[in-house]
Amino acid sequence: MLSPGPNSACSADSFPDESTVRKALGKVEMRAFHSQLYDWLSGSSGSKSLAVDGKTLKASRDGNGRQIHVLSAITHGDAQPMGDTPVDHKGSEIDEIRPLLDSIDIRGKIVTVDALHSTKDFAAWLKGKEADYVFPMKGNRKKLIDRLDMLNIKENSYSKASTQDRGHGREDKRTLYLMKELPFWLNFPTAEQAFIIERESIIKKSGKVRREQVYGLTSLKDADAALLLQLNRGHWTVENKMFYVRDVTFNEDRSSIRSGSFPHLMITLRNVIMGLFKKKGRLQIAKTIRSCLYGKDTDLGYHFSKI
Template structure:
């Protein structure tokens, strides 16, 4: 069975009895155009967060709508959302603005703007805690393993390593890998061998 977004949504909602929230990109032009044409961001934001850190101030605003969900050729969509991310570099004063469009199976009574923004933000914390570590610490992007199931197996092994180290209390995965590289017997003891 080939992968399609429609089948994935049906599997999540109908078989797993779960909900979804995803950001719509260019590979779903009908959905993207529908949300973009709603121009939700023209009204006042329904929820907003402001965070400061790492030399910048980031303002995230969200708008949601149930209008036109029935016209999108995907099942179980209950809401559309638009997220605007304004980032101000506190040192240079330069600011950037990005928009993200998405949809969810959560109806408004279970998926408030604050909750949807939090879920979207949570996706990036997963991205940052897993993929970033794999890219930087394990240099995954430059891996020469490209054939067959090799790339998936290596990603699984890297994820397993990161997960085990985090369970053991390591916050800095790079420090742990340096420790075990310098003292391999510590790695064996860590694994109970």
């Protein structure tokens, strides 16, 4: 797809002009393109946990003038992109998350999602795929939260774990309490354990304290509180190591590309570029892009030629 120049695979003077790139990409069959790129990346991550979340592109529009929304999957920890799919809007993620995960081998993996997807049906679907889950429960599951509240998880917990972090002008403490042997009346058949996370944030400048708690369920039978707290925090890999990089380094939210499949295609390319860099141990994305542009990283050019 991309061929290296004679001197440097990443040399800027070897790139075709914009109109040529647009014409070539406009002829791409998106399904095959998407499948080949992510299949190529999929074997490079050893992570057993996978985060799925959606993002709206602020500047892009589809043919009906609606903002483009894309659902993406990324591994925890090493932040390797595993797949993405366009959706109509945030609410329609529910219809598209299963086809997205069907395109990925999730057997033996732990899937984390936001509260929108924390349903019995989706939990049963994941278990049918031989995958596990960690689900947060928020206001959209009020009846279930009421039943979880009746469990008195904190008082009946058998495992507890805490973390403390400082940064961005605040100090955060998170504590997770874990309970097993759930009663039948909870009415969530695949759940093996229930948990509650208490978070306390102190704003250093003002001294203001903010407290919140989140309930959750997991199909992991033998996980302790420390692992579940790690998985809960690991879910934000998709925000911190994918969406943030696409916004800041690739200036994604300012992209006005809007015709046909181009917005989705460009998201896939950004994800795959990040995945390629990480696959080769280049964790500083912006620095690696500069090295590539100035012809200082010929090794990456070789791998681009193999995509």
